[in-house]
Amino acid sequence: MxxxxxxxxxxxxxxxxxxxxxxxxxxxxxxxxxxxxxxxxxxxxxxxxxxxxxxxxxxxxxxxxxxxxxxxxxxxxxxxxxxxxxxxxxxxxxxxxxxxxxxxxxxxxxxxxxxxxxxxxxxxxxxxxxxxxxxxxxxxxxxxxxxxxxxxxxxxxxxxxxxxxxxxxxxxxxxxxxxxxxxxxxxxxxxxxxxxxxxxxxxxxxxxxxxxxxxxxMANVASNYLASGVAPKSWGNASPNIVPYQTFKSSDGWIIVACGNDGQYRHFVKAGGQEELADDPRFATNPERVRHRDTLVPILSAMVAKKTKKDWIDALEQAGVPCGPINNFQEVFENEQVIARGIKMEMPHPKAGKxxxxxxxxxxxxxxxxxxxxxxxxxxxxxxxxxxxxxxxxxxxxxxxxxxxx
Structure with a gap:
């Protein structure tokens, strides 16, 4: 009930x-x-x-x-x-x-x-x-x-x-x-x-x-302003506080990569064959990656573009790096996890039948x-x-x- x-x-x-x-x-x-x-x-x-x-x-x-x-x-x-x-x-x-x-x-x-x-x-x-x-x-x-x-x-x-x-x-x-x-x-x-x-x-x-x-x-965005006195700005599909935490274009479509810690970042660049980017002092920690965003992101973008969306997602999931595709709604409702969770449901309807x-x-x-x-x-x-x-x-x-x- x-x-x-x-x-x-x-x-x-x-x-x-x-x-x-x-x-x-x-x-x-x-x-x-x-x-x-x-x-x-x-x-x-x-x-x-x-x-x-x-x-x-x-x-x-x-x-x-x-x-x-x-x-x-x-x-x-x-x-x-x-x-x-x-x-x-x-x-x-x-x-x-x-x-x-x-x-x-x-x-x-x-x-x-x-x-x-x-x-x-x-x-x-x-x-x-x-x-x-x-x-x-x-x-x-x-x-x-x-x-x-x-x-x-x-x-x-x-x-x-x-x-x-x-x-x-x-x-x-x-x-x-x-x-x-x-x-x-x-x-x-x-x-x-x-x-x-x-x-x-x-x-x-x-x-x-x-x-x-x-x-x-507005959560942390409002808090960023209250803590700094600096009005936050738009970052598109990137995070103002975490790098890399954004979309990248692979050779055949877009993916999301969300590295919440330094270990995940190392696994990400290792999967792309560029593990040296994790040892570079400019990029070794998240605060440094945020400071050197404009230098690092183009390098990562070129790295991601070398592989397909599926290749990246398979590799990053195996490496434990949070990632995912950007789905349209046909893909959403065809997704195996969405289907397994029963998110779409059908109900009887007096005019439409269902x-x-x-x-x-x-x-x-x-x-x-x-x-x-x-x-x-x-x-x-x-x-x-x-x-x-x-x-x-x-x-x-x-x-x-x-x-x-x-």
């Missing part, structure tokens, strides 16, 4: 950060109700192509983007701008453990669905707000988007090729990392709040900001991840939830549908 099968979550969030958190909780067994706008639903439902194909090979209304972040949830459509919609949310909250929302600061207060209003109904409620810039500060009322925050939080200043090389300049990540990390931090914070509530009976409010998360996840998804990476011996339902169709569980949670009759539900509330 999953470790969190005792938790009920009301997910009022859209797009990525909040839904990613909700999916994590659902994977762990929580009953997550995704609240969506009638007719339109979550914006990501239309963020395509590509869209999921039905059994006839035609596009459905389910974008691949939406499918990636909403499995194991139930969907209810609800117009929370109406008094009836607000009343339904309040009734659902009475038997909900966690609320997740990512509306603009103050927007839910006008509907009586902010933390203080809902806390008055349920004292031990855990309420997680996700915004671009948090609930305080001069930017609090600004809309925050992953791309913008990647720039503001310093990530793009250290990502991409070096500015003095062709193609150099700031570069965003290939995936919305700020949203993903925020969803992960939200998951951790919510679980900590659940533990606190279970021990004390007291709920709490969680204020998560994309900008805070982006700066926090849908291929990426399995949660959480492997737990006693409470394994739950795979109970595919990403829901828009409003797929509206009737079910209203009957189950609020004991509404068919006539009650039809009246709400006639008014456009659900």
């Amino acid at each position: 999953g470790a969190l099968n005792h938790l009920r979550v009301l997910d009022l969030s859209r797009v990525l950060a909040g839904p990613w958190c909700g999916q994590n909780l659902a994977d762990l067994g929580a009953d997550v109700i995704k609240v969506e706008r009638p007719k339109a639903g979550d914006d990501t439902r239309q963020w395509g192509p590509p869209f999921l194909k039905d059994s006839d090979g035609q596009d459905t209304s389910e974008a691949a983007y939406y499918l990636a972040i909403n499995r194991n949830k139930r969907s209810i459509t609800l117009d929370i701008s109406t008094p009836e919609g607000q009343e339904i949310i309040k009734k659902l909250v009475l038997e909900t453990d966690v609320v997740i929302e990512n509306y603009k600061v103050g927007q839910l207060k006008k509907y009586g669905l902010d933390y203080e209003s809902l806390k008055s109904l349920k004292k031990d409620l855990i309420y997680c707000s996700i915004t671009g810039f948090g609930q305080t500060g001069p930017y609090a009322h600004r809309a925050g988007y992953d791309f913008i925050v990647q720039g503001m939080g310093g990530f793009m200043s250290v990502t991409g090729e070096k500015e003095d090389l062709p193609g150099g300049g700031p570069q965003k990540a290939g995936v919305a990392i700020t949203d993903i990390f925020t969803g992960m931090y939200a998951t951790s914070a919510i679980l900590a709040a659940v533990v606190h509530r279970d021990r004390t009976g007291v709920g709490q409010y969680i204020d998560l900001a994309l900008l805070d998360v982006q700066v926090a996840t 849908v291929n998804l990426v399995r949660s990476p959480m492997h737990m011996s006693e409470t394994p991840v739950v795979e109970k339902r595919p990403p829901p169709l828009l409003g797929e569980h509206t009737d079910e939830i209203l009957k189950e949670r609020l004991q509404m009759s068919d006539a009650d539900i039809q009246a709400l549908k006639n008014k456009g509330v659900v």
Whole structure:
């Protein structure tokens, strides 16, 4: 049933950060109700192509983007701008453990669905707000988007090729990392709040900001600046602190070589027939290799270019040097390790018959991840939830549908 099968979550969030958190909780067994706008639903439902194909090979209304972040949830459509919609949310909250929302600061207060209003109904409620810039500060009322925050939080200043090389300049990540990390931090914070509530009976409010998360996840890069006062710069596919720790072009493709210590470096150059590079005092230790990077890297690049990608990977794996290929996603899902770990999974789907998804990476011996339902169709569980949670009759539900509330 999953470790969190005792938790009920009301997910009022859209797009990525909040839904990613909700999916994590659902994977762990929580009953997550995704609240969506009638007719339109979550914006990501239309963020395509590509869209999921039905059994006839035609596009459905389910974008691949939406499918990636909403499995194991139930969907209810609800117009929370109406008094009836607000009343339904309040009734659902009475038997909900966690609320997740990512509306603009103050927007839910006008509907009586902010933390203080809902806390008055349920004292031990855990309420997680996700915004671009948090609930305080001069930017609090600004809309925050992953791309913008990647720039503001310093990530793009250290990502991409070096500015003095062709193609150099700031570069965003290939995936919305700020949203993903925020969803992960939200998951951790919510679980900590659940533990606190279970021990004390007291709920709490969680204020998560994309900008805070982006700066926090810069880790050693931010620490380098704080320690030195020198703003880090972009290094392309190289590390500012370790050499060699980068990509090299072999005779038939690119490889990654990551020498984390002097012993691995010696094995690397020995595999290339140039062990004398490990005895040269300019290159014998990592600090010296970092200082003499511009001299050493061209030598290593010429060395790597003499062999094929397979020859290098075979040789370096035998020598115990961390290395690997740079795969496209066809190669990712054909990789023997990816297959062995079961990362790709298939679930039944009411429109397509089946849908291929990426399995949660959480492997737990006693409470394994739950795979109970595919990403829901828009409003797929509206009737079910209203009957189950609020004991509404068919006539009650039809009246709400006639008014456009659900």
